[in-house]
Amino acid sequence: MNSLEKILVVDDAENILHSFKRQFRKKYQVFTAMDGVEGLEQIEQNGPFALIVSDMKMPRMNGAEFLGRVREQYPNTVRILLTGQADMQSAIEAVNRGQIFRFMTKPSAMDDIAHALEAGLEHHRLQRMERELLDKTLKGTIALLVEMLSQINPALFSHGVRVKRYIRHLADAMELSQRWEFEIAAMLSELGAVALEDSLLNKIANGEILNSEEKQLMMAVPHQGALLIEKVPRLSRVARMVRYQKDNISFSGDAGKLTGDDRALLGGHMIKVVLEYDRLLANGCCHAEAIAWLERKEEEYHPEVVRHLATLSCNDDLVTKLLPLGQLAVGMVLDQDLLKNDSSLILAKGYEISEAMLLRIQIYTYNQQGGDQRVRVLVPAPVETPEEQTEPAAS
Secondary structure, three states, rough: OOOOOOOEEEEEOHHHHHHHHHOOOOOEEEEEEEEEEHHHHHHHOOOOOEEEEEEEOOOOOOHHHHHHHHHOOHHHHHEEEOOOHHHHHHHHHHHHOOOOOOOEOOOOHHHHHHHHHHHHHHHHHHHHHHHHHHHHHHHHHHHHHHHHHHOOOOHHOOOHHHHHHHHHHHHOOOOOOOHHHHHHHHHHHOOHHHHOOOOHHHHHHOOOOOOHHHHHHHHHHHHHHHHHHHHOOHHHHHHHHHHHHOOOOOOOHHHHOHHHHHHHHHHHHHHHHHHHHHHHOOOOOHHHHHHHHHHHOOOOOOHHHHHHHHHHHHHHHHHEHHHHHHHHOOOOOOOOEEOOOOOOOOOOOOOOOOOOHHHHHHHHHHOOOOOEEEEEEEEEEOOOOOOOOOOOOOO
16 A cells, blocks of 8 residues: 555646656655546545645636635645746635645746645645544543433433444445544534433433423424534534534535535434434334335435435344343443333443443442343354354265
């Protein structure tokens, strides 16, 4: 696997493309295209690229338009524009609109171009490191928050782990960028419920009928959650996803390329779909029955989202075991509610046991003086080796 960073050079002058390849082929993976249309095709086939250099004046699509398209679809790619004196005003406008990292006038010395490339790639590396730090820090903090909420009210919040798994599958299947946004939005989809009184939370957990005032309070949960989330830096779009989770949406084309508020609407709708899917499973539906029900409600649940959810693995690679509490381990999935002796809920069915929850279970088991309580869990099926497989009987 080639570890060199990938750059794309777009110019209608073949000698310039050859010059870039000759000069930089040992430092970077250099791809070329003759115009913007061909450049977009290269990105589709060989991207994403760390950096793109584009000429301004080209047939079919000029450099500013091309880099603007790149910015919409691949915002993390660093963009450099090459321009002649006659196109200087257009280049300045492109800079002001935020379409490019910098522009250089033609002709430029190769040393100057080399410095510009390295500066652009260093900018890309710093952005990537910042994204990775953000991803790990934010997701870790949110996971801790959800863990705490699930201990405060297991019935309401413990399904956040399941919902995150469903959303992660959808984001992968739909090839969405910045998938961490969708995962965090799913995990925090019920955050607004922290403002509800315990009596109402218990009614919800027990499946009791709510009166009109209580229904209104429940309808306000997404908005209340969004108000809390938007106070966190860089989570404004996540907050909108949470706010939009009860809304209907309409989108066409490639969902993976939606931007701005369209992306937030899509995220909100994905949460709506998986929450309903999770509710159906909790009420006894199997995966196929839940998907069939969602498909019949296509005016409420977008067919494309449901179609991708249908490909979710239904624990086919897991087997059921009945284990004492002392033998539970991180990663096991509960196949039934875990209850205390007084029938209060510790963890809900479908919860994937985390380290924090395992410790809580161990403390509970110790306080029960090593009781013989057992719980049904899903664990990975053992893989048979050729030696372990049963040989056919001799005839």
